[in-house]
Amino acid sequence: MALLKGTKIYSIVSGKCPVxxxxxxxxxxxxxILSQTLHMKERCGHCDTKYKIEPSFFYGAMYVSYPVGIIFAGITFILSYLVFNLDLIPTYIIMxxxxxxxxxxxxxxxRNIWINIFMKFKKTTSLP
Structure with a gap:
């Protein structure tokens, strides 16, 4: 994973600060830990990046969650139905x-994908 540091993929998969x-x-x-799933820090402790660019910023992540969910369901369908040759009903239950x-x-x-659309990685960041 350290090889990917500096890429958007690293930030998306690890949940690290996008900057x-x-x-x-x-x-x-x-x-x-369901009560804490979406609790985010206000700012990055290292580079002071503010995560919520504007109020309700992460509502846009709803538009990203649909294709991400489709990918998860598609992979499950391919594995269940095509690889393991299960019938449709068990496949849908598994999905x-x-x-x-x-x-x-x-x-x-x-959320990680959404914030990485708007922020870029900076090799050197200085504390204010």
Whole structure:
């Protein structure tokens, strides 16, 4: 993962600050602590980047969560139906289960993708 540092993929997958890649944007690292899944720090402790650019900034992440969810469901369908040759009903049940279980990850990935659309990595950042 260190090889990807400096790329948007690194920030998206790890949940690190999109500007400096040194600190997690989230208060809690584990997305499965459901009360803390979407709790983000106000600013990066390293480069002082403000994560919420404007009020309701992350509403845009809803538009990203749909294709991310489709990717999760598509991979589940391919594995269940085409690789393991399950019937359609068990395949759909598995798809629903995977979508429910992966919801916290999908929510965070969507936020990470959304913020990385608007911010760029800077090799050197200075503290104010």
């Amino acid at each position: 400096c890649h040194n600190e997690s944007m989230y208060s809690e690292r584990n997305p499965y 629903v289960a995977v979508m429910i279980v992966s919801l916290p990850i999908i929510l965070r990935l969507s």
